[in-house]
Amino acid sequence: MIWSKETWQQIEPVYQEIIALPFIHELKEGILPKEKFLFYIQQDALYLAEFGKVLSGIAGKLSSFEHIQAFLGFSKDTIIVEKALHETFLNESTLELKPSPTCLLYTNFMHAQLATQALPVAMASVLPCFWIYKEVGDYITEHQIPGDNPYQDWIDTYSGEEFAEAVKKAIAICDEIAETCTETQRATMTEAFVMASRMEWMFWDSAYRQEKWPV
């Protein structure tokens, strides 16, 4: 079976838990309290800065010109498109922001995967960041009641054509790389994908709870 198909099957229960999150439900209905969304956007700005670095780090380790170009493009788009999104919702500087425990966990996980794991595993670790957001964006668009939603720009970004194209490309590259891997390596890729998917759940949950450092 194609690696991405069998791997999505593994995270299907996690995905179901994601779309059942109050954060996603209230975002879809446009009733998510502003302070929860602001907390999310602030943490996401910190997350995306690191995500962009990891994507360009992956590009630096790839050998196919086409793959390098794709990952450099993903990195650039992460900075440009998502910075625009944050400017829409966030008008102050992010310089003063400090990462929440979950944000730090997730960004450190990605950096560690890039630094210590084989390249296919690092690539699998960043794939949920693309794929889950596209699925969530599509889910919200399909189940949304038409009307004013203060978070529509966010929803449109992740359910849009441009993002869908990037996600398709990222999945295709991971599948191509997985084809060259042993069964053991593919299983490690899947483990990394599952772990990152759990952290996607945690990220939304932590924003809803406006997670603080316990001490």
Ligand SMILES: Cc1ncc(CN)c(N)n1
């Ligand atoms: C935590 C998280 N994961 C993924 C995405 C989408 N690139 C995001 N904006 N934030």
